[in-house]
Amino acid sequence: MSAPYDLFDYPDFWKERSFEDKCERIILGRFFRLIGKKDTLIDIGGGFGRLSSLYAPLFDSCTVLEPSIKEIEIGKEKLKSFTNVSFKRGSLPSLPFSDYSFDVALMIRVLHHFENSEAPIKEVKRILKPNGYLFWK
Numbered sequence: 001m002s003a004p005y006d007l008f009d010y011p012d013f014w015k016e017r018s019f020e021d022k023c024e025r026i027i028l029g030r031f032f033r034l035i036g037k038k039d040t041l042i043d044i045g046g047g048f049g050r051l052s053s054l055y056a057p058l059f060d061s062c063t064v065l066e067p068s069i070k071e072i073e074i075g076k077e078k079l080k081s082f083t084n085v086s087f088k089r090g091s092l093p094s095l096p097f098s099d100y101s102f103d104v105a106l107m108i109r110v111l112h113h114f115e116n117s118e119a120p121i122k123e124v125k126r127i128l129k130p131n132g133y134l135f136w137k
Contacts, residue, residue: 025054032058035133038103045110049075056082067091092120097127107136
């Protein structure tokens, strides 16, 4: 089954949005400095891994969760030099991970797809380790 972003050129979308991309990178960089060294990160709805070059050097294991097969294929090709970044197909509201799997969860440009944010946030909380961090925008 296809996902909406299978029919959209998401990498092309970002070519004219460098200001937004840089702002998100600055904010996330500050966030990562504040929380200190952690082992695992999940980027929920991370598309083709646009932000992976920022967080991959900081974590032992990074997972980009994305419903679009097209975006996953693009990301795997673009990020093949990052051995600690993996892609998994899936989406909210039901995440394909065990409880307490990640230290950090990112949801950048994801929550606006939901009428109510309570269920998605509860599900992310489920996969976060105790004292884990959720960053959303």
